[in-house]
Structure formats: C-alpha cells, structure tokens
Amino acid sequence: MNKKRALLVGRMQPVHKGHLSVIQETLNDVDELIIGIGSAEKSHTPSNPFTGGERVLMLTKALREYDVDPSRYYIIPLEDIACNSLWVSHVKMLTPPFCKVISGNGLVQQLFEEENIPYNEPHLFNREEFSGTEVRNRMLNDEDWESLVPESVVKVIHEIKAVERIKKIHKKEVSELINEKK
Numbered sequence: 001m002n003k004k005r006a007l008l009v010g011r012m013q014p015v016h017k018g019h020l021s022v023i024q025e026t027l028n029d030v031d032e033l034i035i036g037i038g039s040a041e042k043s044h045t046p047s048n049p050f051t052g053g054e055r056v057l058m059l060t061k062a063l064r065e066y067d068v069d070p071s072r073y074y075i076i077p078l079e080d081i082a083c084n085s086l087w088v089s090h091v092k093m094l095t096p097p098f099c100k101v102i103s104g105n106g107l108v109q110q111l112f113e114e115e116n117i118p119y120n121e122p123h124l125f126n127r128e129e130f131s132g133t134e135v136r137n138r139m140l141n142d143e144d145w146e147s148l149v150p151e152s153v154v155k156v157i158h159e160i161k162a163v164e165r166i167k168k169i170h171k172k173e174v175s176e177l178i179n180e181k182k
C-alpha cells in the first residue's frame, strides 16, 4: 500500500517546542512526514541567524530526544529560489512524493493550492511563547529562551555560541542604521 506522506515547511530559526508539537500531531495522521527546512541558504541575519546545517542538527537531535521513530521522517533543506511560480516544482524535485502540505504561511498555501496540492493550517501550540521570533528576542535580551526549545536544542545553541552570534548581528544592524541616518 502507498504511504501517506505530508510535507511540513518552516524556517526553524531555531527549532522550538511548537515545531515538535506539530510534527508529533501530524505523525498521528500520516505514515511519514517530510520536514522541509525553508530558506536553507540563509544565515547570519536577524531573522535567519542559523545556517541550514545548524538547523538540520537541531532538528535531528530534537527528534531523537522526543523519541520520534527515524523511519517516519525525512529532513530536507530547501533553498529559496527567485521565482515563486516555480517554487512548488523546486520543492517537489527535492522531496519524496507527498499528498498534502502543513503550513500557516499564506504564500506557501497559495502556491501549493494553485498546483492542486491541498494544505492544512497547523494547530498552533502556545503561540505567544512558541515562535522563532520570541526565542530570538529572548536570546537578545538575556531572558529565558531555554524553556521554549527542546533541551537538545539548548545544547546545540550553546555548542555553536549562537547567543553571542545573535547579539553581534543585532549590534551590526543597529550601527548600520545609525550610519544610514548620518
């Protein structure tokens, strides 16, 4: 019998507990899940501080920590392309076949719908806290970010000295803005 596979796309900057919840919930409904790490080529910017490889590492460790069966998922880095109308083909070229997409992103939903691939709006878990933006802001402001991500992701973030990186990126942005105004 054919496997029922879904695709979940997210930038995962960084991987947080909301991602793990949606992954676990989706796996109750499908045989296999393809997890596409979006904007894989981006890093070292305020909203995309982590490299594609670092995000693969975080996700691999977190799925192991949560005891998710490795035979049930694929982690695929997805680079952005200039042309939105070709993006679905680009994604299909890089992923195993799937029958639906899980995404709350309006553009992603529209592009797949136009190619007749259905999407599900994810059920958002504790969205006030479980969002990449919230994790990055807390890192910047020396607030508790650790409780928002799996323990294994805390370890990776320390290993790659990411809090220091995020602070440096922010400092550079602020000084560039000040120079622009001069």
Ligand SMILES: Nc1ncnc2c1ncn2[C@@H]1O[C@H](COP(=O)(O)OP(=O)(O)OP(=O)(O)O)[C@@H](O)[C@H]1O
Binding pocket: 008, 009, 010, 011, 012, 013, 017, 018, 019, 021, 022, 047, 102, 103, 104, 105, 122, 123, 124, 125, 126, 127, 130, 131, 132, 133, 134
């Ligand atoms: N709290 C959450 N609960 C369930 N799913 C979530 C949650 N946050 C994100 N997701 C899932 O991840 C996808 C988006 O991934 P992304 O990495 O952009 O998360 P994000 O937290 O919205 O990031 P950012 O704040 O950096 O934009 C969503 O389409 C959704 O499927």
Ligand SMILES: NC(=O)c1ccc[n+]([C@@H]2O[C@H](COP(=O)(O)O)[C@@H](O)[C@H]2O)c1
Binding pocket: 009, 010, 011, 012, 037, 038, 039, 040, 079, 080, 081, 082, 083, 084, 087, 103, 104, 105, 107, 108, 111
């Ligand atoms: N033209 C493109 O490359 C294209 C189009 C739509 C979405 N995407 C990507 O899909 C991902 C969607 O994830 P988010 O929901 O986390 O924004 C992002 O990485 C986004 O850049 C890329």
